[in-house]
Amino acid sequence: MLSVRDLTVSLGPETAPVDIVAGVSFELGKGEILGLVGESGCGKSMTSLAVMGLLPQPGPRIRAGRVLLEGCDVTQLQPWQRVVAGHGRMAMIFQEPMTSLNPVRRIGDQIAEAVRVHDRLSGPPAIDRARELLEQVRMPDPAMQLSAYPHQLSGGQRQRVMIAIALACRPQVLIADEPTTALDVTIQVQVLGLLRELCNRLDMAMLFITHDMGVIAQLADRVSVMYAGRIVETAGVEALFGRPRHHYTRGLMDCMPSRNSGARRLPTIAGQPPAPGTVGAGCVFASRCAAVRETCRTAAPPRAEVSQGHDVLCAFPLDGGEPR
Amino acid sequence: MSRDGAILWLKPFIARPIALLGLGILLGTILAATFAPWLAPYDPYAIDPSIRLTPPNALHWFGTDQFGRDTLSRVIHSARMALLIGSGVVMFALATGVPIGVLSALFPRLGHLLMRMVDVLMAFPSLLLALGLIVVLGPSVANAILAIGLGYMTTTTRIVYGLTLRLRMETYVEASRSMGAGTAWLIGKHILPNLVSPLLVQASFVFAFAQLGAASLDFLGLGAPPEIPSWGNMLAESRTFITRAPWLLFFPGMMIVATAFSLNLVGDALRDRLDPRFRQLFSEKG
Amino acid sequence: MNGNAVLDVRDLKVSFSVRRAGRKYQVRAVDGVSLSLAEGEVLGIVGESGCGKTTVGRSIVGLVRPDSGTISFKGTDMTGASLRDMRLNIRMVFQDPYASLNPRRTIGDSVAEAGDINGFFTSRAGRSAAIAATLTAVGLDPSFAARYPYELSGGQRQRAGIARTILPSPSIVIADEPVSALDVSVQAQVLNLMMDLREQLRLSMLFISHDLGVIGQISNRVAVMYMGRIVEQAATRTVLDDPRHPYTRSLVAAIPKPDPSKRILGAIETGEPPSLFKRPRGCAYAPRCPIASDRCQVDVPELRSAGTDGRAIACHNV
Numbered sequence: 001m002l003s004v005r006d007l008t009v010s011l012g013p014e015t016a017p018v019d020i021v022a023g024v025s026f027e028l029g030k031g032e033i034l035g036l037v038g039e040s041g042c043g044k045s046m047t048s049l050a051v052m053g054l055l056p057q058p059g060p061r062i063r064a065g066r067v068l069l070e071g072c073d074v075t076q077l078q079p080w081q082r083v084v085a086g087h088g089r090m091a092m093i094f095q096e097p098m099t100s101l102n103p104v105r106r107i108g109d110q111i112a113e114a115v116r117v118h119d120r121l122s123g124p125p126a127i128d129r130a131r132e133l134l135e136q137v138r139m140p141d142p143a144m145q146l147s148a149y150p151h152q153l154s155g156g157q158r159q160r161v162m163i164a165i166a167l168a169c170r171p172q173v174l175i176a177d178e179p180t181t182a183l184d185v186t187i188q189v190q191v192l193g194l195l196r197e198l199c200n201r202l203d204m205a206m207l208f209i210t211h212d213m214g215v216i217a218q219l220a221d222r223v224s225v226m227y228a229g230r231i232v233e234t235a236g237v238e239a240l241f242g243r244p245r246h247h248y249t250r251g252l253m254d255c256m257p258s259r260n261s262g263a264r265r266l267p268t269i270a271g272q273p274p275a276p277g278t279v280g281a282g283c284v285f286a287s288r289c290a291a292v293r294e295t296c297r298t299a300a301p302p303r304a305e306v307s308q309g310h311d312v313l314c315a316f317p318l319d320g321g322e323p324r
Numbered sequence: 325m326s327r328d329g330a331i332l333w334l335k336p337f338i339a340r341p342i343a344l345l346g347l348g349i350l351l352g353t354i355l356a357a358t359f360a361p362w363l364a365p366y367d368p369y370a371i372d373p374s375i376r377l378t379p380p381n382a383l384h385w386f387g388t389d390q391f392g393r394d395t396l397s398r399v400i401h402s403a404r405m406a407l408l409i410g411s412g413v414v415m416f417a418l419a420t421g422v423p424i425g426v427l428s429a430l431f432p433r434l435g436h437l438l439m440r441m442v443d444v445l446m447a448f449p450s451l452l453l454a455l456g457l458i459v460v461l462g463p464s465v466a467n468a469i470l471a472i473g474l475g476y477m478t479t480t481t482r483i484v485y486g487l488t489l490r491l492r493m494e495t496y497v498e499a500s501r502s503m504g505a506g507t508a509w510l511i512g513k514h515i516l517p518n519l520v521s522p523l524l525v526q527a528s529f530v531f532a533f534a535q536l537g538a539a540s541l542d543f544l545g546l547g548a549p550p551e552i553p554s555w556g557n558m559l560a561e562s563r564t565f566i567t568r569a570p571w572l573l574f575f576p577g578m579m580i581v582a583t584a585f586s587l588n589l590v591g592d593a594l595r596d597r598l599d600p601r602f603r604q605l606f607s608e609k610g
Numbered sequence: 611m612n613g614n615a616v617l618d619v620r621d622l623k624v625s626f627s628v629r630r631a632g633r634k635y636q637v638r639a640v641d642g643v644s645l646s647l648a649e650g651e652v653l654g655i656v657g658e659s660g661c662g663k664t665t666v667g668r669s670i671v672g673l674v675r676p677d678s679g680t681i682s683f684k685g686t687d688m689t690g691a692s693l694r695d696m697r698l699n700i701r702m703v704f705q706d707p708y709a710s711l712n713p714r715r716t717i718g719d720s721v722a723e724a725g726d727i728n729g730f731f732t733s734r735a736g737r738s739a740a741i742a743a744t745l746t747a748v749g750l751d752p753s754f755a756a757r758y759p760y761e762l763s764g765g766q767r768q769r770a771g772i773a774r775t776i777l778p779s780p781s782i783v784i785a786d787e788p789v790s791a792l793d794v795s796v797q798a799q800v801l802n803l804m805m806d807l808r809e810q811l812r813l814s815m816l817f818i819s820h821d822l823g824v825i826g827q828i829s830n831r832v833a834v835m836y837m838g839r840i841v842e843q844a845a846t847r848t849v850l851d852d853p854r855h856p857y858t859r860s861l862v863a864a865i866p867k868p869d870p871s872k873r874i875l876g877a878i879e880t881g882e883p884p885s886l887f888k889r890p891r892g893c894a895y896a897p898r899c900p901i902a903s904d905r906c907q908v909d910v911p912e913l914r915s916a917g918t919d920g921r922a923i924a925c926h927n928v
């Protein structure tokens with residue numbers, strides 16, 4: 001369905017580009033949820049904006065790579081071509097619902113506007129469709145809420161409205177960039193449940209971005225772990241949590257307090273991620289890796305498939321023998 | 325200041341050539357004001373009826389006026405009045421606007437009262453306010469500064485008030501209060517240092533608009549005494565000759581626009597220099 | 611309640627007047643909170659956004675004036691105690707490491723601020739030495755003293771924010787979501803630092819967080835807040851392993867566990883978040899509570915002790 005190949009997003013001049021996303025590839029099938037996890041600044045948002053064709057201008061640009069939606073390279077299309085060719089069928093939801101909604105318009109009108117753009121409906125039929133969408137996202141009392149303003153809704157309800165707007169174009173692919181980070185756990189679990197259900201019911205694929213390993217474990221079918229602009233490990237969710245093979249993935253899991261109950265001190269990953277543009281020839285994780293060897297610093301590690309559907313960007317992956 | 329430090333200060337100007345132009349015009353004006361007697365080719369007061377209204381030529385680059393005085397010399401000497409009025413107005417606006425704005429924001433009860441008064445003053449167009457004051461006080465340079473300054477005191481107060489209201493809610497101010505800081509500490513260590521860069525920008529605006537205000541007052545005969553050269557006075561004296569001697573309006577008019585314009589550019593660049601978020605961009609090596 | 615408590619808060623009530631749609635409302639952010647902190651203890655406060663956690667902390671350090679209630683430090687009511695003594699003894703770490711340091715002051719000046727305000731330093735050399743020692747204690751190089759906040763990463767800033775609260779060393783630190791804005795790997799570093807400092811300096815801590823995982827790592831006891839009240843309080847492991855109050859149960863159940871074999875999505879019901887403008891007459895949790903009875907609609911449940919391990923619960927039906 002969606003296939004991203006060697007996507008590279010760069011800043012700076014053509015002659016000396018700084019890659020903030022470097023050769024990211026992933027595949028997303030019908031109804032599948034791919035989790036993209038990584039620390040702040042590792043390039044998750046830039047990846048999703050590049051896939052959507054929404055990179056901020058001026059600034060970062062796609063320097064190389066392809067984004068194929070059902071075989072058609074959308075990076076080559078103008079925005080209007082995307083709509084005309086029916087390739088507008090990707091939608092995105094963001095972290096902070098309040099900044100994406102117009103504070104002085106009723107949410108019914110805002111959803112209806114999205115309906116008008118995509119379904120060429122207007123007037124009462126558009127409002128009907130808006131109510132239907134609110135029902136789909138399990139908004140309590142949808143007919144009443146059509147006339148509410150964003151500030152009258154709770155954070156979870158606002159995120160539901162954002163999802164309703166995203167669903168207005170009947171997307172085949174939904175990209176969700178940390179949609180629950182601003183929500184309480186009790187509300188987060190509802191929104192995650194809703195997204196899961198929508199993917200199943202509408203056969204929609206989703207790229208779900210987060211920095212929270214717990215959320216990934218709950219929601220995703222497959223997971224890609226991102227570090228310093230690269231995907232360092234991709235695997236099915238059971239395999240990834242059961243036997244992480246990249247040293248960074250393992251480190252991330254070990255330092256989560258909830259996986260560590262009882263221990264006096266939390267294991268940590270020493271140091272900080274490298275700033276974009278400062279990575280050398282070798283492995284990007286070399287400066288923090290406990291298992292680093294001499295070759296890691298000089299040669300870029302190969303991408304190796306350690307088992308069916310599980311690949312790692314590491315020259316010396318962790319032993320797959322002992323499950324955690 | 326070390327050499328590196330000096331380069332750091334110049335960087336925002338180098339990165340933006342138009343700001344460098346602004347800086348050049350400003351420095352030129354200051355130089356002209358300081359060295360006017362040496363720079364000016366003629367005595368700005370010397371009358372010579374034989375060369376009345378000569379167009380620009382090799383001897384008199386900017387031409388002469390209806391009394392045969394050298395326009396270039398008068399334009400150069402006028403820079404003194406421009407700087408005097410500009411800095412006077414800026415100082416007056418800051419000296420009144422900053423304390424009123426800061427205290428109003430920190431003491432809501434007092435602030436309520438003071439900001440009402442500021443609102444009343446702001447209801448009058450600033451030129452009208454200035455004219456009214458001059459009518460009451462009589463025309464003089466000091467009164468012109470006061471009259472123009474009053475108009476900018478209100479805008480400065482508003483800006484300082486708004487900024488302080490926001491700064492007061494900053495987490496670091498909260499943190500300071502939680503450690504027992506008093507009002508004087510908060511103002512000195514947290515509020516004023518964060519007001520510096522916005523005030524620089526505001527000062528540049530005030531200086532720029534003061535030029536326009538002073539020119540208007542001079543033009544109406546309510547500013548600097550007519551015998552003192554100033555760009556506004558020059559415009560006023562020559563307005564009847566606009567068709568016969570357009571250079572008499574062109575050169576002082578251009579100077580008014582140029583100083584006003586350059587101050588805006590300089591203020592913008594200075595703001596970038598002082599704001600840490602911008603400063604980071606300029607302090608990166610390479 | 612507790613004889614050797616360093617901090618004792620009794621029946622704290624705080625309300626704010628807010629404007630909504632042209633009308634003025636009086637909202638009660640904290641509605642009768644009592645808690646006590648023993649020497650060297652870490653008490654976690656957990657609850658949904660807006661339930662009043664921060665307001666409790668801000669009241670204790672004197673940033674908001676409570677409507678009623680008492681706050682006493684080592685047995686003396688703080689309204690009567692010398693203010694300076696209290697300011698240096700109870701300090702607060704703030705959530706946002708970016709907003710809590712003045713961009714125009716050096717890290718050294720920020721770290722020394724409490725001492726400077728209260729006339730703690732007697733010489734410039736002594737001040738510099740104290741700053742260097744404090745920075746070292748939080749794992750920063752002493753050269754950071756001359757730097758500005760924008761030169762630091764989030765984790766380094768939060769270390770600086772912590773350094774500011776331990777110079778001079780206090781008795782109590784109120785930590786308001788100190789690691790919520792940090793990435794997991796940095797979060798672990800900062801949590802370890804806080805645990806070390808607590809031991810070295812014999813600090814008592816009020817640790818506010820919405821993350822039960824973090825709370826579970828650092829605190830001895832947990833108080834769960836809902837709409838301005840404590841609904842359950844007990845030893846940390848007791849709360850996490852055997853939550854009893856219906857709200858605590860749903861809170862614990864909603865934690866996304868990093869284990870794909872224990873999926874909870876769609877399996878639990880957590881209800882709509884409350885509005886402080888429409889406080890129910892009886893139990894505040896009644897509109898969301900699966901076991902609410904008639905009595906819950908009219909009667910506010912009081913916090914009462916339940917069991918021997920110091921557990922207290924505010925619920926009519928458990």
Ligand SMILES: Nc1ncnc2c1ncn2[C@@H]1O[C@H](COP(=O)(O)OP(=O)(O)OP(=O)(O)O)[C@@H](O)[C@H]1O
Pocket residue numbers: 011020038039040041042043044045046047056059060211276
């Ligand atoms: N508009 C921009 N101009 C320049 N650099 C940018 C821009 N946006 C992002 N970056 C840089 O690109 C890198 C990746 O940023 P991105 O926002 O994609 O990370 P992220 O993983 O989504 O982080 P977060 O979790 O904080 O949102 C970072 O180093 C960031 O500083």
Ligand SMILES: Nc1ncnc2c1ncn2[C@@H]1O[C@H](COP(=O)(O)OP(=O)(O)O)[C@@H](O)[C@H]1O
Pocket residue numbers: 626627628638639657658659660661662663664665666886
């Ligand atoms: N200064 C204030 N003015 C008005 N309302 C406030 C103020 N501070 C907090 N509140 C309200 O009090 C409630 C509790 O706030 P807070 O203690 O900050 O919650 P938490 O820290 O648990 O997220 C919230 O509903 C909040 O909106």
Ligand code: SF4
Pocket residue numbers: 246247248283284285286287289290291292293296301313314315316317
């Ligand atoms: S390639 Fe080397 S440095 Fe990089 S993760 Fe693997 S072992 Fe560590």
Ligand code: SF4
Pocket residue numbers: 856857893894895896897899900901902903906911924925926927928
């Ligand atoms: S008092 Fe009643 S409504 Fe409140 S938590 Fe207990 S059972 Fe539920």
Ligand SMILES: [Mg+2]
Pocket residue numbers: 044045177178
């Ligand atoms: Mg992001």
Ligand SMILES: [Mg+2]
Pocket residue numbers: 663664
């Ligand atoms: Mg809070």
